Amino acid sequence: MPSDTDNLKESSENQLKEIDLLDFIRIIKKRKKIILGLFLIGLITGILWYFLTPSSYQGTIILKIGGIDRIAEATGKKSIEYFENINEIAERLRKGAYGDYPKVEVINPSSTNFIEISIVTEGRDKTITVLEKIKTDILSIHNQKANEKKEAIDQEISSLKNTIESFQRDISYALSQKEQITPLKLEIYKTEKLINDLEKEKTNISMTETIKGPDVTEKRPNYLTIFFAATLGLYIGLTLAFFIDWLGKMEKRL
């Protein structure tokens, strides 16, 4: 037969495995001062925060990063060789490499060549100025790289064209000497193909460009801040009330 101690232990275990809704009401009633007090603190803090916080201005620009489109011959898979790796741009911007301006946030939506740059400053004009500076810096660096690449391709094409002319002269000479010209013609064909590839590469160069912005929005606490601060106070109050009650129970048990 179970002893009284066993019964007591069992009943205490059962109590632990149940939630009594009346307990909630009892605790709320018992600790109403703490709950109400923290609710009021939250409310007042929210009101002060709402009225005393100065406005700040968040600006955003979206850039499309340029590069050279490549298609792998074997797989046909498309890829872009960027003028600057998107993650590297993001990292350099975050570290302030483009100049001295407030901390920037950079987002690169996965699998895209877009980059969203946003900053927050205390003035609308300052936000626009800083974003314009960042944009100009990035565009000028990338455009310079694009132009350098195009020039390099042009030079290579012109050099290849000279090679073709030299082959043609060799062909004329070979014909006059009644020698074989097929290998020379093959070389011309190969060189022409190289020129075609280079011209194609040139058309595949896309420039870095602005897609959107700078867009500036005023950032200041809205009236919901007061509501959230009060709710936060109430929530902390309730949690504290239940925690104190739980501590009391633990103390009694010990």
Place this chain on the structure above:
Amino acid sequence: MAINYKETFKILSLILLAGAIAFSPSFSAGTLSNEKIIEIRVEDILIFVFGFLLIISFLTSGKTKVERPPLFFPILIWLGIGLLSILINWAFSNLSVDKGFFYFLKELQFFIFYFYVFWCIKKIDTAKLLVNFWLFFASINVLYVFYQIVSGLRHGEYGTAAIGEWGVFPTGSFFLLLLIFLFNLFLYYFLRLNISIPQKAGLGVLSFAPILGVFGSASKTNFAALIFALFLTFLFLFLRKLDFKVILVFILAIVFMIPTFSFVLKNVPDVIRVKEIIPIFSFKPLWESYLNSRFYDVIKPTFEASLESSAHLPFLGMGIGYVGEAHNQYLRNFIEVGFINSLMFFILILAIVRRSWQGFSKSRDGFAVGLSAGLLTTTLTLLFLSFAVEPFIVVKPMSVYWFFTGITMAVLSLNKK
């Protein structure tokens, strides 16, 4: 015999809920501030109605006490700190109201699924009936995948889709979780039932059939997780009991996998993606694929950006719903709910692992052992998946996970009584 209408309604509501999770498509209910669509599914409406009716029925019954489900406190603290983080970030205007609200609501819903299932199961037979229904619902989904493969009309992001789903990961993980639960139930429960061999074979095929959905989805991550899950299933089987019959079935299942995979590979061109990580046992291709497509592109930059974005980040985070896509559950937790709740996440997971391990190692009833083994394996598999994706926020697999967690915990509690 008088019909107990209340009990019948509860069972019916659970079947409807399971059916909605398995089949419901999503409907657009507007867009969030980040232009992400708010998707509503039939189970969202059902759980709201059933949950409301359950509360009304409890309040009108005159009772004041309710059974405390296992995991109650870890879940309560996880949600409590999550809510605190959201409220703080809302107050400081760090987090948009709609994002925080809907993401938190979604998370809350998973736990409501769990509590609802736990409170509604009063008999082991109800749990068994639900498992049978899940087996049926899974089979319908597998038939749908088979139809897509044969007809060539694929409805998934890359390969085939589950009914009402499109995304590669949600489809793959939905089938993966069903496979783990049903296959473990087969190994420890169905196989030991007093039924004929053809009946057992039929149940075996139905339990293992969701593998077709995993392959068909063409999800590399789920493919890697499948190998991990099968390894764990075998390991637990080895730890529990080395029974020749069970081992034979396990080997047959693996053998069944090969023609299934080659059938899918022949008919679903996008499954070729999975081939990139097929030499999984050498680990290198898998690791390289992870580094190139996840770590350097998303995880590392997201982590670095998050470190610089807020002063209070390490403690309470930026609020649930802040991160777009982190491709890592642990990173998402760290950014959104901070260090404190990240720790709480592990405590919650540890509590699930502990309970399921106890159920697995101490239960004598095959049904409870099968459910516990399934829960243990899925939980560890989800932790594995969490390195490359955020499985704990994906609706379709998570609804299945918490539904089965509810069944498992209810069965373990009923067995104790």
